[in-house]
Amino acid sequence: MASLVGSRVERKEDKRFLTGKGRYTADINIANQTYAYFVRSPHARAKIKKIDTSKALKASGVVDILTGEHIANDKIGGLIAGWAIRSEDGSEMKCPPNPPLAKDNVNFVGDPIAVIFAESLEEARAASELVKIDYKVLKAITNLSETMNSETIHEGIDKNLCYDWLLGDRQKVKEAFEKADKIIKLDITNNRLVPNAMEPRACVIDYNTASEEITCYTTSQNPHLSRLIMSAFGGVAPEHKLRVVAPDVGGGFGSKINLYNEEIVCSWASKKIERPIKWVAERTESFLTDTHGRDHVTHAELAVTNEGKFLGFKNETIANLGAYARVFGTVTPTYLFGPCATGVYVMPAAYSNVKAVYTNTAPVDAYRGAGRPEATYTIERLVDKAAIELGIDPIEIRKKNFPTEFPFKQTLVHQVDSGDYFAGLEKAKQMSDYDGFASRKKDSEKRGKLRGIGVTTYFEACGIAPSPVVMMLGCGVGLWESAEVRFNPTGQVTVYTGSHSHGQSHQTTFAQIAADELGVPIENVDIVHGDTDKGTFGMGTYGSRSLTVGGIAIVNACKKIVEKGKRVAAKMLEASPEDVEFKDGEFVVAKSNKKKTIGEVAFACYLPGVRDEVKSPLPEGEEPGLKESAFFDPANFSFPAGSHIAEVEIDPETGDVKLDKYTAVDDFGTIVNPIIVEGQVHGGIAQGVGQALTENAEYDETGQLITASYMDYTMPRADNLPNFNLGFTCTKATTNPLGVKGCGEAGAIAAPPTVMNAVINALDGQEIQMPATAEKVWKACKNLKKSNSKAA
Amino acid sequence: MKNFNYHCAKDSKEASKLSSTNSAFLAGGMTTIPSMKLGLATYKDIIDIKRIKKLAGIKVASKSVIIGSITTHSEVANSKEIKKKIPSLASLAEGIGDPQVRNRGTIGGSIANNDPSADYPSACIALDAIIHTNERKIESSKFFKGMFETALKKGELIEAVEFKIPEKSSYQKYPNPASRYAVVGVYVAKHKSGVNVAITGAKSCVYNDKDLSKVLSSSFSSTALEGMTLNSSDMNSDIHASAEFRASLIVTHAKKAVEAC
Numbered sequence A: 001m002a003s004l005v006g007s008r009v010e011r012k013e014d015k016r017f018l019t020g021k022g023r024y025t026a027d028i029n030i031a032n033q034t035y036a037y038f039v040r041s042p043h044a045r046a047k048i049k050k051i052d053t054s055k056a057l058k059a060s061g062v063v064d065i066l067t068g069e070h071i072a073n074d075k076i077g078g079l080i081a082g083w084a085i086r087s088e089d090g091s092e093m094k095c096p097p098n099p100p101l102a103k104d105n106v107n108f109v110g111d112p113i114a115v116i117f118a119e120s121l122e123e124a125r126a127a128s129e130l131v132k133i134d135y136k137v138l139k140a141i142t143n144l145s146e147t148m149n150s151e152t153i154h155e156g157i158d159k160n161l162c163y164d165w166l167l168g169d170r171q172k173v174k175e176a177f178e179k180a181d182k183i184i185k186l187d188i189t190n191n192r193l194v195p196n197a198m199e200p201r202a203c204v205i206d207y208n209t210a211s212e213e214i215t216c217y218t219t220s221q222n223p224h225l226s227r228l229i230m231s232a233f234g235g236v237a238p239e240h241k242l243r244v245v246a247p248d249v250g251g252g253f254g255s256k257i258n259l260y261n262e263e264i265v266c267s268w269a270s271k272k273i274e275r276p277i278k279w280v281a282e283r284t285e286s287f288l289t290d291t292h293g294r295d296h297v298t299h300a301e302l303a304v305t306n307e308g309k310f311l312g313f314k315n316e317t318i319a320n321l322g323a324y325a326r327v328f329g330t331v332t333p334t335y336l337f338g339p340c341a342t343g344v345y346v347m348p349a350a351y352s353n354v355k356a357v358y359t360n361t362a363p364v365d366a367y368r369g370a371g372r373p374e375a376t377y378t379i380e381r382l383v384d385k386a387a388i389e390l391g392i393d394p395i396e397i398r399k400k401n402f403p404t405e406f407p408f409k410q411t412l413v414h415q416v417d418s419g420d421y422f423a424g425l426e427k428a429k430q431m432s433d434y435d436g437f438a439s440r441k442k443d444s445e446k447r448g449k450l451r452g453i454g455v456t457t458y459f460e461a462c463g464i465a466p467s468p469v470v471m472m473l474g475c476g477v478g479l480w481e482s483a484e485v486r487f488n489p490t491g492q493v494t495v496y497t498g499s500h501s502h503g504q505s506h507q508t509t510f511a512q513i514a515a516d517e518l519g520v521p522i523e524n525v526d527i528v529h530g531d532t533d534k535g536t537f538g539m540g541t542y543g544s545r546s547l548t549v550g551g552i553a554i555v556n557a558c559k560k561i562v563e564k565g566k567r568v569a570a571k572m573l574e575a576s577p578e579d580v581e582f583k584d585g586e587f588v589v590a591k592s593n594k595k596k597t598i599g600e601v602a603f604a605c606y607l608p609g610v611r612d613e614v615k616s617p618l619p620e621g622e623e624p625g626l627k628e629s630a631f632f633d634p635a636n637f638s639f640p641a642g643s644h645i646a647e648v649e650i651d652p653e654t655g656d657v658k659l660d661k662y663t664a665v666d667d668f669g670t671i672v673n674p675i676i677v678e679g680q681v682h683g684g685i686a687q688g689v690g691q692a693l694t695e696n697a698e699y700d701e702t703g704q705l706i707t708a709s710y711m712d713y714t715m716p717r718a719d720n721l722p723n724f725n726l727g728f729t730c731t732k733a734t735t736n737p738l739g740v741k742g743c744g745e746a747g748a749i750a751a752p753p754t755v756m757n758a759v760i761n762a763l764d765g766q767e768i769q770m771p772a773t774a775e776k777v778w779k780a781c782k783n784l785k786k787s788n789s790k791a792a
Numbered sequence B: 001m002k003n004f005n006y007h008c009a010k011d012s013k014e015a016s017k018l019s020s021t022n023s024a025f026l027a028g029g030m031t032t033i034p035s036m037k038l039g040l041a042t043y044k045d046i047i048d049i050k051r052i053k054k055l056a057g058i059k060v061a062s063k064s065v066i067i068g069s070i071t072t073h074s075e076v077a078n079s080k081e082i083k084k085k086i087p088s089l090a091s092l093a094e095g096i097g098d099p100q101v102r103n104r105g106t107i108g109g110s111i112a113n114n115d116p117s118a119d120y121p122s123a124c125i126a127l128d129a130i131i132h133t134n135e136r137k138i139e140s141s142k143f144f145k146g147m148f149e150t151a152l153k154k155g156e157l158i159e160a161v162e163f164k165i166p167e168k169s170s171y172q173k174y175p176n177p178a179s180r181y182a183v184v185g186v187y188v189a190k191h192k193s194g195v196n197v198a199i200t201g202a203k204s205c206v207y208n209d210k211d212l213s214k215v216l217s218s219s220f221s222s223t224a225l226e227g228m229t230l231n232s233s234d235m236n237s238d239i240h241a242s243a244e245f246r247a248s249l250i251v252t253h254a255k256k257a258v259e260a261c
């Protein structure tokens, strides 16, 4: 039987999604449901003096209105930061309370204050206009660089500083810098992004007054985690009385990791008003209240020799947490960022110092790549600047500093198990026709255009685990994953996975793995996920961990099934289990033609007997049934890597940047399904190009988000993108039996520096900040003209 | 969205009679409906004018093209007659918004709305259009009064827009990267009597740039515009483009337009 792993199996999801048969949270309606509408702060920072709901309560259709006071009286807990980060001086990070409904203070535009439940959405919205809130408006703190010198937003949090974190050795770095021929310095901003999942957040809550069970349908990347937080920290209901279901979810990109205010409030309120509740975010609410991504200001330095050898690296970053610290908010700019900032290079000395601060803006959390795009942008821009200043080809300077042996002990944390950075870069160089660039540049010049080429070599740490490591670093939970594999008596297989698919196509990839392991047709494998009542527990999907952690749990559960199958088949075939081999779905007794299919064995497990005889196919002491589960905690993160090369053409008259060519060569270890991996790379690159060229979440000085709709927030569109030229190399991960590494974030990690290096190359090395919008580029082109005419 | 009364007018007279200070005509709805949904506008009465036969259709006369006010952007973009007589107008229509917007939005709605970054008003100015209403005929130069402001009186309905056929013309737009409205749009039209250069997106209202028009009237070539700088002091400035950048884009796009003629 040919292996399914590695083949281009068409997506099982496509029929459902392409024919409009997906079932999203907003598609769910429950008889007698009420509609929730949240009253949100129009101010970025204010004290709430008084809330008057009396008029609104009398409005047509209104069932109830609840405020921060009600939620405080019921002692419902707030939102939490999932990782405890310590400062360089050993002190614990400082996090403000984040109640589900603000009671005394509001800290960003969109902070929810009250919720209205009504018979119709129109009535709920109309009543919201009658809720009177008296505010004392305070000065908003929105300028990241000045935050630490501004007024304190949260009582007791000095300088608005959550932590001042250090990873690395300052003394060693100092010594390395003293030995340098040259020090390359770079100041960059990593622009703030709105994740923009296609499906806005939503929740539908059903409370059963008899069983006292709350069912919460929600747009989550990790329903079990949401249940845990809502139960353990929110105190909404004990875990066994709380069922969280995340059905089809239309994209998350990290923004749906968090449990949000609305889910806690509606779950709690449903019990209070004894009615089902439906809430669906409007697009504006998504812009204002979904967690945002990135938002760093960084000063970085690289110590180099004249030959281009790297001696040391410094990274001083201020990271914006927004108004509150959320689940991955505190780890994204530290352990997901700092370690990767030395890139794919042998770096004798390094440190990353991050000051994470609060501002009066939406909370910032993980967004596709989470920390690693920021890290890669820092080092890859710096390396390119070094290449320019030293007059070395950008590919050559990178090669000079690649590790030549694996495992590679990366400077700050990671032990990288496998990779071949030379092979990837060489392949990308060939595929992009790097050597033909000079003639293409001439051709562009003839047409009055500027052409630039940009290179990035990256690695990243994903497949976030293992538990002991992440918990040592401050994570509040273990990051293993679970799976349960169940055979039906008639031979089909149901796999429950703790991972969650919201665009990752687990239904296909995971079915390929299970079908291979069990030797059953892929049509006979169903993947189930996203329901806390259907599986034991799951840590969910983010950090490109589904396959490397969740997928391996499936493999291990399948292996247990095969082990039991061998024992049962041995009894049925009157052989000893050691003599039974399993291959292509059949248990075969060695050196004989005696065999049983896995279907026959499953059947026997469920019907262990025959008429007129006491005879069981099950060995003595073996339980009937065929179902196994596994929890997998890998030995390490996984470390995909790659080389991306982009070419841009700039119109100096208008500042327009056309991304003309994009080549990506990635090493994701074993590839289970090339179609799906290519799709993930395409999407990741598109988002990365968005960050580099178009996207920017901008707040004004009063804390209003001025890019709160698609009229102003510039998403990349199909016509901003060229055909992607994709290639792969493969060094297998050594930390899991499939040899897989994550692929979900790579594009978003590598694309921003690749595109920006190309833009800056076209501009003759002139620095500009992301996004490289037309006006910025136009100004840079004007400077270029001036300096060129001076030189002439 | 707040509740409202929906009326479907059978002719201009009825539409006009139904209108009040608290009503809007519904043509494509591409401006009216989003603003009602966002709570930016509320109306008591919505008067649908899409069934009024008189407002439909494209007619070609010897010196002009007359477009009924409820003609959609995609109808203009795909009209064989318009492509033949004033190709720049068809291509302007093709560059508005996205396919959904083009399939619903109408020329009358666009002109009545007079968004400072809408495309059509520049065509009206450049092509010396005459706006036919149920009451009178208005010259374009007197029609566009200011930001979202026109010469239309309460209840006055645009029935058609009559564009003068130029010798040559071209519309060049620098689209807002997010919304794809015009950051600047430059409509250059060469008539027997002289050249009009109409600019949209740059100021609070569409206008005829006298300097550019004059230069091109005396020498219709892009080199004539070389090195020209415009005064940007009353131009718009926003996150997508400063006034200075807009001023530069106008000259660049005027050159492109002349070259495309």
Ligand SMILES: Cc1cc2nc3c(=O)[nH]c(=O)nc-3n(C[C@H](O)[C@H](O)[C@H](O)COP(=O)(O)OP(=O)(O)OC[C@H]3O[C@@H](n4cnc5c(N)ncnc54)[C@H](O)[C@@H]3O)c2cc1C
Residues within 6 Å of the ligand: B023, B024, B025, B026, B027, B028, B029, B030, B031, B032, B033, B034, B049, B069, B070, B095, B096, B097, B098, B101, B104, B105, B106, B107, B108, B109, B110, B112, B113, B115, B117, B118, B119, B120, B152, B156, B157, B158, B159, B179, B180, B181, B182
């Ligand atoms: C996503 C999006 C993108 C867009 N992009 C662009 C763009 O790139 N360029 C551009 O120019 N426009 C753009 N538009 C606007 C679009 O062209 C609209 O169609 C136009 O502004 C209004 O036309 P309508 O027929 O939809 O008018 P409606 O929304 O129906 O009406 C708008 C206003 O005009 C009045 N009105 C309508 N018809 C008449 C009439 N015959 N007589 C008198 N008053 C009338 C109404 O009372 C109302 O006040 C965009 C719109 C959207 C939603």
